[in-house]
Amino acid sequence: MTGGDRITGKTVVAGVVGRPVAHSLSPALHNAWLKAAGIDGVYVPFAPDAHGFERLVHGFRGGAIRGVNVTLPFKEEALRLADRVSDAARDAAAANVLLFEPDGRIVADNTDGFGLLKAFEVQAPQWSADRGPVTVVGAGGAARGAVAALIRAGAPKVFVVNRTLARAEAIAHALGAKVRPLPLPHAAGALRDSTAVVNATSAGLAAEGALDLPLDATPDGCVVMDMVYKPLETPVLAQARALGRPVVDGLEMLIRQAEPSFEAFFGRYPPADVDVRALALEALGL
Numbered sequence: 001m002t003g004g005d006r007i008t009g010k011t012v013v014a015g016v017v018g019r020p021v022a023h024s025l026s027p028a029l030h031n032a033w034l035k036a037a038g039i040d041g042v043y044v045p046f047a048p049d050a051h052g053f054e055r056l057v058h059g060f061r062g063g064a065i066r067g068v069n070v071t072l073p074f075k076e077e078a079l080r081l082a083d084r085v086s087d088a089a090r091d092a093a094a095a096n097v098l099l100f101e102p103d104g105r106i107v108a109d110n111t112d113g114f115g116l117l118k119a120f121e122v123q124a125p126q127w128s129a130d131r132g133p134v135t136v137v138g139a140g141g142a143a144r145g146a147v148a149a150l151i152r153a154g155a156p157k158v159f160v161v162n163r164t165l166a167r168a169e170a171i172a173h174a175l176g177a178k179v180r181p182l183p184l185p186h187a188a189g190a191l192r193d194s195t196a197v198v199n200a201t202s203a204g205l206a207a208e209g210a211l212d213l214p215l216d217a218t219p220d221g222c223v224v225m226d227m228v229y230k231p232l233e234t235p236v237l238a239q240a241r242a243l244g245r246p247v248v249d250g251l252e253m254l255i256r257q258a259e260p261s262f263e264a265f266f267g268r269y270p271p272a273d274v275d276v277r278a279l280a281l282e283a284l285g286l
């Protein structure tokens with residue numbers, strides 16, 4: 001039994017908490033892995049109201065369920081509610097994984113940075129973080145996690161380019177001298193020196209305004225990554241492709257951040273023989 005096909009007395013429960021959560025691809029990924037691995041477990045969505053996250057989390061204390069992934073808008077609140085915090089979650093100032101220990105403690109982690117680097121490894125294997133400076137566009141929670149992961153992976157310098165400079169400066173203040181904050185109109189100077197560009201703004205989302213990024217300033221071979229995956233081919237990725245730059249998409253990051261989450265919930269790494277990207281593309285209608 002598996003992935004919710006049959007519930008037994010020993011079924012391990014995990015899930016994802018977000019608002020909205022109905023669009024989340026995580027249940028499809030985790031339940032496919034559970035099924036393939038033959039694990040007695042199930043992964044379900046939870047959508048508390050805007051003020052209900054804390055109540056929900058306290059309800060899970062003591063291990064009513066094993067753990068949850070946390071998505072927008074609760075990642076910062078998740079970190080605050082934890083009793084123990086991993087280095088990755090502390091550096092990102094946000095948690096995308098909460099584990100509920102039997103003794104009542106809540107442990108927070110963040111696997112988004114891992115997912116980002118793994119997505120580069122899969123889709124741009126020629127690139128490595130230690131090759132030179134990287135530009136991260138955006139200064140929200142996702143950007144901060146990306147900057148921390150890139151520095152940990154050996155990036156010598158990370159330009160943080162943001163519409164609101166103060167938020168980029170706050171990341172530099174938190175993560176140290178390798179971080180260089182810049183306002184968006186100065187992006188070209190950063191892009192010229194970069195081996196990779198990560199769009200960590202929500203600007204690629206259909207509902208947000210467009211992002212005017214001078215990608216033609218990037219050198220040949222500069223890898224362009226967009227965290228947004230709806231649409232999968234964002235305006236930033238389309239522009240990069242037109243310039244002949246290698247690209248990494250947000251869907252690969254989403255899939256890769258899920259792998260260590262699955263291991264934390266269910267005690268083993270997901271089986272490699274499930275084509276979860278194909279499942280995710282189908283769920284996105286692609």
Ligand code: NAP
Binds near residue numbers: 139141142164209
């Ligand atoms: P957030 O905290 O709301 O930050 C949003 C960022 O986007 C801010 O830096 C904001 O600039 C900037 N921004 C928004 N619209 C803009 C525009 N029109 N022009 C320029 N900048 C704009 O969001 P977040 O949590 O960091 O998430 C960012 C994106 O990453 C979201 O789309 C999220 O879905 C995605 N994400 C994807 C994955 C994945 O696995 N693929 C994981 C995590 C996050 P200001 O500071 O000036 O407002």
